[in-house]
Amino acid sequence: MLTAGIDIGSLSAQAVIVESGSIKAYKSIRVKPSSLESAKAVTEAVFSENGLTFKDIDFCVSTGYGRDKIQAEGFSKMNVSEISCHGRGAQWVLPDVRTVIDVGGQDCKVIRVNDKGELADFIMNDKCAGGTGRFLEVMCDVLDLKLDELGPVSLSSRNPIKITNRCSIYSETEVLHYLQTGKNKADIAAGVNMAMAERVNALARQVGIEKEVVMTGGVAKNVGVKNELERMLGVTVRAPPVDPQIIGALGAALFAEEELKK
Secondary structure (H helix, E strand, O other), X not given: OEEEEEEEOOOEEEEEEXXXXXXXXXXXXXXOOOHHHHHHHHHHHHHHXXXXXXXXXXXXXXXXXXXXXXXXXXXXXXXXXHHHHHHHHHHHHOOOXXXXXXXXXXXXXXXXXXXXXXXXXXXEEOOOHHHOHHHHHHHHHHHOOXXXXXXXXXXXXXXXXXXXXXXXXXXXXXXXHHHHOOOOHHHHHHHHHHHHHHHHHHHHHHHOOOOOEEEEOHHHHOHHHHHHHHXXXXXOEEOOOOOHHHHHHHHHHHHHHHHHHO
């Protein structure tokens, strides 16, 4: 029994194939101009790498941006919200997890689930880029760092510089000023990660934190943000035992498997 989950985000697209309760394969790519193009590209990539075609898939579920359009075009048989998919996927890889912090390219979600991975409560910020992956991308451009360098660079900081502006545009100007005045790049990077964690922390406090806590999405790979969140929340923030960016697509594939069993 093969099921597939497709998750189209604002910056990346993922596809996961589940075979009889185990992850068989997955793929993550940069998004294309439309959600449908992204769905086609990521599924074609994961299929070709594993000698499969769409005919081999018994059921497919889409999630993320454009999930309904992907279904309408026949790429999936059902669509499920990314909030439910992240909750289900996270609880499947870490059964004792009760709080999921998902930071994507253009939104941030804090999700609480029960022992079955079912949604208990959630809060979402998709109105401001300040608490999302896009904020870190903008800051990396200013700092002339790759996105995956921001966390490691910040770890060498001895005097983190506080970023006072909440708006990404004003924060960019602030970081430029610090660079021009000769501030240490590691200290600025640490300040950027701290600012990001503060925004996620504020959101998490509104919905409440219940142990265990896991962080998903691309920002989960930033050790600097993760460390700051642990300090602010006073809990251990766990990393999933798989790529944190595939959790939504994994949840979609698990929902697909559930549908087949009905």
